[in-house]
Amino acid sequence: MADTTIRVPADVRDHLAELAAERGTTIGQLVAALARPARTRAQIRASYEHDRDYIAAHLVPGLGDDDADRGLAVLADIKRRARG
Structure with a gap:
Protein backbone atom coordinates (compact mmCIF):
# COMPACT_ATOMS: atom_id res chain seq x y z
CA MET A 1 0.00 0.00 0.00
CA ALA A 2 1.34 3.43 -0.92
CA ASP A 3 1.90 5.98 1.82
CA THR A 4 0.52 9.49 1.67
CA THR A 5 1.03 12.72 3.55
CA ILE A 6 -1.58 14.45 5.68
CA ARG A 7 -1.21 17.98 6.99
CA VAL A 8 -1.87 18.62 10.67
CA PRO A 9 -0.81 21.44 12.96
CA ALA A 10 2.65 20.99 14.49
CA ASP A 11 1.26 20.47 17.99
CA VAL A 12 -0.94 17.62 16.73
CA ARG A 13 2.03 16.07 14.91
CA ASP A 14 4.11 16.29 18.06
CA HIS A 15 1.35 14.72 20.13
CA LEU A 16 0.96 11.89 17.63
CA ALA A 17 4.72 11.34 17.64
CA GLU A 18 4.75 11.10 21.43
CA LEU A 19 1.81 8.69 21.45
CA ALA A 20 3.43 6.55 18.77
CA ALA A 21 6.76 6.46 20.62
CA GLU A 22 5.04 5.40 23.86
CA ARG A 23 3.39 2.56 21.98
CA GLY A 24 6.52 1.55 20.07
CA THR A 25 5.00 2.28 16.68
CA THR A 26 5.07 4.90 13.95
CA ILE A 27 2.73 7.84 13.50
CA GLY A 28 1.36 6.21 10.35
CA GLN A 29 0.65 2.94 12.16
CA LEU A 30 -0.92 4.84 15.05
CA VAL A 31 -3.21 6.83 12.76
CA ALA A 32 -4.19 3.63 10.91
CA ALA A 33 -5.00 1.89 14.20
CA LEU A 34 -7.12 4.84 15.31
CA ALA A 35 -8.97 5.12 12.00
CA ARG A 36 -9.50 1.43 11.24
CA PRO A 37 -12.36 0.75 13.69
CA ALA A 38 -14.19 3.98 12.82
CA ARG A 39 -16.98 3.26 10.36
CA THR A 40 -18.48 5.62 7.81
Whole structure:
Protein backbone atom coordinates (compact mmCIF):
# COMPACT_ATOMS: atom_id res chain seq x y z
CA MET A 1 0.00 0.00 0.00
CA ALA A 2 1.34 3.43 -0.92
CA ASP A 3 1.90 5.98 1.82
CA THR A 4 0.52 9.49 1.67
CA THR A 5 1.03 12.72 3.55
CA ILE A 6 -1.58 14.45 5.68
CA ARG A 7 -1.21 17.98 6.99
CA VAL A 8 -1.87 18.62 10.67
CA PRO A 9 -0.81 21.44 12.96
CA ALA A 10 2.65 20.99 14.49
CA ASP A 11 1.26 20.47 17.99
CA VAL A 12 -0.94 17.62 16.73
CA ARG A 13 2.03 16.07 14.91
CA ASP A 14 4.11 16.29 18.06
CA HIS A 15 1.35 14.72 20.13
CA LEU A 16 0.96 11.89 17.63
CA ALA A 17 4.72 11.34 17.64
CA GLU A 18 4.75 11.10 21.43
CA LEU A 19 1.81 8.69 21.45
CA ALA A 20 3.43 6.55 18.77
CA ALA A 21 6.76 6.46 20.62
CA GLU A 22 5.04 5.40 23.86
CA ARG A 23 3.39 2.56 21.98
CA GLY A 24 6.52 1.55 20.07
CA THR A 25 5.00 2.28 16.68
CA THR A 26 5.07 4.90 13.95
CA ILE A 27 2.73 7.84 13.50
CA GLY A 28 1.36 6.21 10.35
CA GLN A 29 0.65 2.94 12.16
CA LEU A 30 -0.92 4.84 15.05
CA VAL A 31 -3.21 6.83 12.76
CA ALA A 32 -4.19 3.63 10.91
CA ALA A 33 -5.00 1.89 14.20
CA LEU A 34 -7.12 4.84 15.31
CA ALA A 35 -8.97 5.12 12.00
CA ARG A 36 -9.50 1.43 11.24
CA PRO A 37 -12.36 0.75 13.69
CA ALA A 38 -14.19 3.98 12.82
CA ARG A 39 -16.98 3.26 10.36
CA THR A 40 -18.48 5.62 7.81
CA ARG A 41 -22.20 6.36 7.79
CA ALA A 42 -22.50 4.19 4.68
CA GLN A 43 -20.78 1.27 6.41
CA ILE A 44 -23.01 1.65 9.48
CA ARG A 45 -26.13 1.77 7.29
CA ALA A 46 -25.04 -1.30 5.29
CA SER A 47 -24.36 -3.22 8.51
CA TYR A 48 -27.75 -2.19 9.92
CA GLU A 49 -29.54 -3.28 6.74
CA HIS A 50 -27.68 -6.61 6.65
CA ASP A 51 -28.49 -7.35 10.29
CA ARG A 52 -32.14 -6.29 9.89
CA ASP A 53 -32.52 -8.50 6.81
CA TYR A 54 -30.93 -11.46 8.61
CA ILE A 55 -33.24 -11.05 11.59
CA ALA A 56 -36.28 -10.76 9.31
CA ALA A 57 -35.27 -13.84 7.33
CA HIS A 58 -34.21 -16.11 10.19
CA LEU A 59 -35.62 -14.91 13.49
CA VAL A 60 -38.62 -12.59 13.11
CA PRO A 61 -40.45 -13.05 9.82
CA GLY A 62 -42.19 -9.84 8.83
CA LEU A 63 -39.82 -7.58 10.73
CA GLY A 64 -40.16 -4.12 9.28
CA ASP A 65 -38.25 -0.88 9.47
CA ASP A 66 -40.68 0.46 12.09
CA ASP A 67 -40.01 -2.56 14.29
CA ALA A 68 -36.27 -2.16 13.91
CA ASP A 69 -36.50 1.56 14.66
CA ARG A 70 -38.51 0.88 17.81
CA GLY A 71 -35.94 -1.71 18.85
CA LEU A 72 -33.14 0.82 18.40
CA ALA A 73 -35.10 3.33 20.49
CA VAL A 74 -35.55 0.76 23.26
CA LEU A 75 -31.85 -0.08 23.19
CA ALA A 76 -30.92 3.62 23.35
CA ASP A 77 -33.26 4.03 26.34
CA ILE A 78 -31.68 1.07 28.12
CA LYS A 79 -28.19 2.49 27.56
CA ARG A 80 -29.29 5.94 28.74
CA ARG A 81 -30.81 4.51 31.93
CA ALA A 82 -27.71 2.39 32.59
CA ARG A 83 -25.57 5.54 32.51
CA GLY A 84 -27.82 7.14 35.11
